[in-house]
Amino acid sequence: xxxxxxxxxxxxxxxxxxxxxxxxxxxxxxxxxxxxxxxxxxxxxxxxxxxxxxxxxxxxxxxxxxxxxxxxxxxxxxxxxxxxxxxxxxxxxxxxxxxxxxxxxxxxxxxxxxxxxxxxxxxxxxxxxxxxxxxxxxxxxxxxxxxxxxxxxxxxxxxxxxxxxxxxxxxxxxxxxxxxxxxxxxxxxxxxxxxxxxxxxxxxxxxxxxxxxxxxxxxxxxxxxxxxxxxxxxxxxxxxxxxxxxxxxxxxxxxxxxxxxxxxxxxxxxxxxxxxxxxxxxxxxxxxxxxxxxxxxxxxxxxxxxxxxxxxxxxxxxxxxxxxxxxxxxxxxxxxxxxxxxxxxxxxxxxxxxxxxxxxxxxxxxxxxxxxxxxxxxxxxxxxxxxxxxxxxxxxxxxxxxxxxxxxxxxxxxx
Amino acid sequence: xxxxxxxxxxxxxxxxxxxxxxxxxxxxxxxxxxxxxxxxxxxxxxxxxxxxxxxxxxxxxxxxxxxxxxxxxxxxxxxxxxxxxxxxxxxxxxxxxxxxxxxxxxxxxxxxxxxxxxxxxxxxxxxxxxxxxxxxxxxxxxxxxxxxxxxxxxxxxxxxxxxxxxxxxxxxxxxxxxxxxxxxxxxxxxxxxxxxxxxxxxxxxxxxxxxxxxxxxxxxxxxxxxxxxxxxxxxxxxxxxxxxxxxxxxxxxxxxxxxxxxxxxxxxxxxxxxxxxxxxxxxxxxxxxxxxxxxxxxxxxxxxxxxxxxxxxxxxxxxxxxxxxxxxxxxxxxxxxxxxxxxxxxxxxxxxxxxxxxxxxxxxxxxxxxxxxxxxxxxxxxxxxxxxxxxxxxxxxxxxxxxxxxxxxxxxxxx
Numbered sequence: 001x002x003x004x005x006x007x008x009x010x011x012x013x014x015x016x017x018x019x020x021x022x023x024x025x026x027x028x029x030x031x032x033x034x035x036x037x038x039x040x041x042x043x044x045x046x047x048x049x050x051x052x053x054x055x056x057x058x059x060x061x062x063x064x065x066x067x068x069x070x071x072x073x074x075x076x077x078x079x080x081x082x083x084x085x086x087x088x089x090x091x092x093x094x095x096x097x098x099x100x101x102x103x104x105x106x107x108x109x110x111x112x113x114x115x116x117x118x119x120x121x122x123x124x125x126x127x128x129x130x131x132x133x134x135x136x137x138x139x140x141x142x143x144x145x146x147x148x149x150x151x152x153x154x155x156x157x158x159x160x161x162x163x164x165x166x167x168x169x170x171x172x173x174x175x176x177x178x179x180x181x182x183x184x185x186x187x188x189x190x191x192x193x194x195x196x197x198x199x200x201x202x203x204x205x206x207x208x209x210x211x212x213x214x215x216x217x218x219x220x221x222x223x224x225x226x227x228x229x230x231x232x233x234x235x236x237x238x239x240x241x242x243x244x245x246x247x248x249x250x251x252x253x254x255x256x257x258x259x260x261x262x263x264x265x266x267x268x269x270x271x272x273x274x275x276x277x278x279x280x281x282x283x284x285x286x287x288x289x290x291x292x293x294x295x296x297x298x299x300x301x302x303x304x305x306x307x308x309x310x311x312x313x314x315x316x317x318x319x320x321x322x323x324x325x326x327x328x329x330x331x332x333x334x335x336x337x338x339x340x341x342x343x344x345x346x347x348x349x350x351x352x353x354x355x356x357x358x359x360x361x362x363x364x365x366x367x368x369x370x371x372x373x374x375x376x377x378x379x380x381x382x383x384x385x386x387x388x389x390x391x392x393x394x395x396x397x398x399x400x401x402x403x404x405x406x407x408x409x410x411x412x413x414x415x
Numbered sequence: 416x417x418x419x420x421x422x423x424x425x426x427x428x429x430x431x432x433x434x435x436x437x438x439x440x441x442x443x444x445x446x447x448x449x450x451x452x453x454x455x456x457x458x459x460x461x462x463x464x465x466x467x468x469x470x471x472x473x474x475x476x477x478x479x480x481x482x483x484x485x486x487x488x489x490x491x492x493x494x495x496x497x498x499x500x501x502x503x504x505x506x507x508x509x510x511x512x513x514x515x516x517x518x519x520x521x522x523x524x525x526x527x528x529x530x531x532x533x534x535x536x537x538x539x540x541x542x543x544x545x546x547x548x549x550x551x552x553x554x555x556x557x558x559x560x561x562x563x564x565x566x567x568x569x570x571x572x573x574x575x576x577x578x579x580x581x582x583x584x585x586x587x588x589x590x591x592x593x594x595x596x597x598x599x600x601x602x603x604x605x606x607x608x609x610x611x612x613x614x615x616x617x618x619x620x621x622x623x624x625x626x627x628x629x630x631x632x633x634x635x636x637x638x639x640x641x642x643x644x645x646x647x648x649x650x651x652x653x654x655x656x657x658x659x660x661x662x663x664x665x666x667x668x669x670x671x672x673x674x675x676x677x678x679x680x681x682x683x684x685x686x687x688x689x690x691x692x693x694x695x696x697x698x699x700x701x702x703x704x705x706x707x708x709x710x711x712x713x714x715x716x717x718x719x720x721x722x723x724x725x726x727x728x729x730x731x732x733x734x735x736x737x738x739x740x741x742x743x744x745x746x747x748x749x750x751x752x753x754x755x756x757x758x759x760x761x762x763x764x765x766x767x768x769x770x771x772x773x774x775x776x777x778x779x780x781x782x783x784x785x786x787x788x789x790x791x792x793x794x795x796x797x798x799x800x801x802x803x804x805x806x807x808x809x810x811x812x813x814x815x816x817x818x819x820x821x822x823x824x825x826x827x828x829x830x
């Protein structure tokens with residue numbers, strides 16, 4: 001079932017490269033966890049001194065690897081990342097926790113890293129035990145062949161219902177020294193904030209201490225992975241890890257200890273760019289998606305209210321099916337604003353599709369031209385804006401349409 | 416486009432009768448509001464002394480008729496109910512409020528009822544002005560032909576994407592005197608709690624004062640209309656009205672002033688039966704629905720937590736598509752429990768499909784037989800139960816599956 005869907009029409013026209021990050025080597029292989037004839041395991045080897053930060057699912061029933069990573073995160077150090085697709089090792093009880101321990105043991109033996117500095121993630125079917133012995137005999141080979149230029153292959157190995165690998169990169173200067181951020185993501189369904197993506201791994205050569213990394217990551221995720229939704233469902237495995245190898249220190253980059261260091265200004269912008277790019281790619285690969293939809297809410301009582309209203313619109317099946325049907329059904333936008341539970345005044349609302357105002361002060365805009373709006377709705381990328389005209393709260397989120405293909409993909413995922 | 420969908424496979428095998436209620440006369444006709452070749456307006460005439468109670472959408476952007484009913488509800492008296500399909504008169508600003516006033520004026524002239532005792536509801540497209548002059552010349556005829564046995568025709572006139580009319584009835588004794596409750600509902604999409612149905616009107620001949628009616632209605636709605644969901648979307652027009660004509664007083668039924676009157680015991684049970692029956696019919700006519708799904712959550716921290724978890728499951732697109740695909744994907748149930756935000760312990764959860772326990776204490780039930788569960792999933796009615804094994808909180812909700820037909824129906828509703 002994986003990989004048999006045609007490429008998403010919203011996929012980037014060219015698959016971008018994933019430039020190497022000094023201090024990181026990738027390898028991928030086939031452990032035969034579930035799929036046949038494709039890679040399903042990726043290993044990232046991290047140079048000594050690598051710092052790590054992470055954000056995880058807020059699910060009350062997280063997967064065993066999420067439990068593992070949360071516990072190991074306290075050390076702030078990482079030497080290896082092991083990820084498999086095909087099985088999420090979620091809701092597998094003690095058997096699942098044991099599988100993670102065994103995987104760490106095997107990875108430690110193969111890489112030489114301490115178990116406490118090995119991070120792991122699994123994606124795929126949930127509720128099925130993961131047979132960690134399948135990593136045995138595979139990881140040694142991966143360690144041998146790992147190299148800095150194999151990031152894109154690694155991104156391919158962690159795909160499930162994804163139709164394209166997702167990578168992004170950006171550069172920035174810290175005190176005049178060029179550093180790079182490159183990352184990958186996978187996720188196509190079960191995508192909703194807290195966290196949004198199922199899995200994303202981001203790497204930089206900047207020498208930044210774990211607490212500073214964590215503060216920047218937690219902030220940057222709000223406008224990126226926590227601002228997207230495909231189907232309002234939240235995975236038990238959502239994991240975002242940010243690794244900083246510090247290799248740029250050898251080129252004169254200063255070591256950064258705190259997130260409020262002014263020299264991080266450009267780095268923060270670059271991090272936002274990479275995370276937002278990856279988050280958008282997840283939406284662009286939303287199961288069955290045909291339209292990429294940006295939803296901007298302004299004039300709300302607060303930023304929090306704006307985000308809640310934006311997600312109410314983004315998650316509404318009626319809004320999403322209307323977009324799929326290329327119907328500028330602003331009545332459904334009103335419905336979604338109304339059900340969000342945040343302050344709204346019907347007779348102040350204004351709504352735009354693609355820059356064309358269709359509703360104003362509680363009723364249809366007198367200048368509203370159905371033909372023009374219809375043309376907007378035929379586009380692959382659609383911008384919806386709602387102004388509540390109440391306050392200064394603003395927020396932007398991204399989603400996709402809800403199509404028959406979504407239902408088809410998810411109606412027989414497990415079979 | 417209304418009425419062109421085939422009858423829901425979940426429809427009751429026979430359309431039940433809607434027995435007459437003493438003191439209520441119905442009529443329906445074609446006002447040409449939107450549809451051609453079908454009825455789109457219904458009028459109920461209520462005898463003098465009729466008491467009324469109501470529950471409305473919690474949307475922050477309610478329709479103009481909802482505003483009207485809320486205001487008139489304070490009087491507690493009703494003489495007429497006017498309902499149209501084809502146009503919801505929602506988000507129509509001052510024009511919408513004016514349309515409601517004009518409709519009340521026309522209805523008052525035709526029926527002789529005071530405007531303050533006329534209740535109204537509209538369903539259909541939102542965001543389009545309603546031309547209330549279309550009622551002119553129609554209502555006089557309806558007043559003439561109104562009779563007690565035309566309830567089912569009235570239920571047909573208020574349908575939109577419904578594939579069958581929804582009526583239910585029950586009887587009870589108050590102090591030894593037989594009274595009756597009959598009601599109708601419409602709604603097939605945009606169905607989620609607070610309130611669930613778009614429109615429902617229930618009538619009784621029992622002589623019960625408005626405050627007592629209101630207390631009983633507000634309570635009964637929790638386990639009925641506020642325990643169903645089709646697509647998590649909430650209409651701006653949701654309206655549930657309960658009218659008590661008091662005609663049974665002539666047969667010796669005592670007048671009831673307060674909801675805690677012990678003589679109401681059987682009446683309350685009958686009211687629950689009628690509202691639950693109507694609510695279930697709404698789900699059974701869920702747009703594109705092929706499966707009727709009951710979701711029971713037990714062992715939660717509180718009843719409120721149980722309901723929130725039950726709705727998290729019921730509204731999950733991944734759970735609903737799995738049901739559509741006849742896949743007993745209990746991993747997605749775990750996901751939905753986890754994302755609800757309520758207290759849950761992964762390693763205590765137990766999950767049943769149709770009485771078969773598939774998961775227990777955090778992993779797959781050792782006795783779980785895939786073939787048996789597959790047979791359960793092929794049924795039209797599916798019971799899912801989750802025991803959190805934490806406390807005594809329990810709740811039950813009902814939903815339907817999410818199919819390609821839902822997407823098709825809602826992808827071109829307005830066009």
